[in-house]
Amino acid sequence: MTMQKKLFVVSGPSGAGLGEIISEVFRRRDDLATVVPVTARKMKEGEQDGVGFLFYDLEGWNALKDYGDLLEATEFAGNDYGTSRRLVKEQLDAGKNVLLNLDIARAAQLKKNMPEAVCVYVEPSGTGILEERYRPNCRSAFELSARMDVAAAQRAQSDFCDVRISSDDLQAAAGQICALMD
Numbered sequence: 503m504t505m506q507k508k509l510f511v512v513s514g515p516s517g518a519g520l521g522e523i524i525s526e527v528f529r530r531r532d533d534l535a536t537v538v539p540v541t542a543r544k545m546k547e548g549e550q551d552g553v554g555f556l557f558y559d560l561e562g563w564n565a566l567k568d569y570g571d572l573l574e575a576t577e578f579a580g581n582d583y584g585t586s587r588r589l590v591k592e593q594l595d596a597g598k599n600v601l602l603n604l605d606i607a608r609a610a611q612l613k614k615n616m617p618e619a620v621c622v623y624v625e626p627s628g629t630g631i632l633e634e635r636y637r638p639n640c641r642s643a644f645e646l647s648a649r650m651d652v653a654a655a656q657r658a659q660s661d662f663c664d665v666r667i668s669s670d671d672l673q674a675a676a677g678q679i680c681a682l683m684d
Contacts (some may be wrong), residue, residue, distance in 0.1 A: 626668065
């Protein structure tokens, strides 16, 4: 009997170590895929459709929205970005778990549109660790405070997440995500 594959969405504040954790999860799993985000922005020089993004013109983008294909969508700097339900379903149907890294607002939107997705919120166990990670890149106390405020706001928005994982130990966090997939 094969286990049903699932969509896993990982969110957390900047500095939580998500990039390293997700890379480690992909290294450990051969039943894991991601999906290329879709966008309605113009391709930049050197970009290829399907590598980094799947590009749509405005008509195509609106068709994705009209057909309910966008599990989540956002606008940033005048451009639209999102996650295609069809692309996620293709990977799940191919026997792969799908892992996405989305900011908390986009993860909440996706969870509303696909309640069976498993949303994981990852952050250090204490704010002191985030502060330590932020401090070298902040040029002022104001900038550090602003980054800490953003992290606190994201935490406050994460109630919809199914699981919370500490990123104090990045390897252990990756192991916990892998265990969720089993």
